[in-house]
Amino acid sequence: MRKYLGALALLLTACTAGGIPSSSGGGGGGVTINISLSQFGPHSTPYGQSGGFSPSVTTVSVGTQLHFTNIDNFCCHTATLIPNATSFPSGSPFTQKATQPSGSTLSGGFSSGALQPNASSQTITADQPGTYLYGCYFHYGAPMRAAIVVQ
Template sequence: MRVVSLLLLAALAACTPGAPSAGSTGAAAATTTIDVSLTSSVVTATAYGSAGGFSPQVTTVPVGTTIRFVNIDSFAHTATSISGATFPASSPFSASALQLFGNTLSGGFTSGAIAAGASSQTLLADAPGTYLYGCFFHYGAPMRGAIVVH
């Protein structure tokens, strides 16, 4: 009777919505860190326009990766999404870039002002594509980067 009860319990758990599959390892998605530093940056020409202030300037990750921006400078920055296939010539940002928003790349995001030594929220690379972003304060420097999700 005890064996039958355990088998029944295991079968019910396997049918529970949201339960891990039998092949699931339960391993968390990898997190990729992008360093934010205008002072240690070198401007580079990319397929999207001039980039700098983020390292790496173009980050390539698989779907499911989480991204975190870490400010290693001594002053505030943002990491704010930009729509389009290339960096606009002038800043596309409004003051709303200073308010934390979003948790996926495809939904748009802004880290808000990341203080010196602090880090952003994590962002999920949820769909394939190229996601451009820049800093509200230093866009013209040019403080811009891209995340390519495959």
């Protein structure tokens, strides 16, 4: 009986909004990437040092809709595309424009703009296969950067 209740609790958690997070999305499904400088420390990825975003490498299908959410209790973070990058540049590639929301597709370029605590970005659609690197305008050197792989 105890095993049955444990399995039921796990199933309900997985099927509940805010339950067990996933790093992949089905065609058209939604994925939230959490942003936190204090919770997600630096580590190595195939693209260089990453941190501040969870997951650090998000794999999705074409058509997946993405949102970035600042879960820190301080201001501010951005999620901003690094155009045409195959690895993270050593210096910040961003201009002041990154602080304003822009774009709605990965291939067209995007920035969440400066996200206040508990705020979420506009919807960004994974419209074409490829690897898209992005980072935070304010904390790029922390290193606050990550990748989205669209298959």
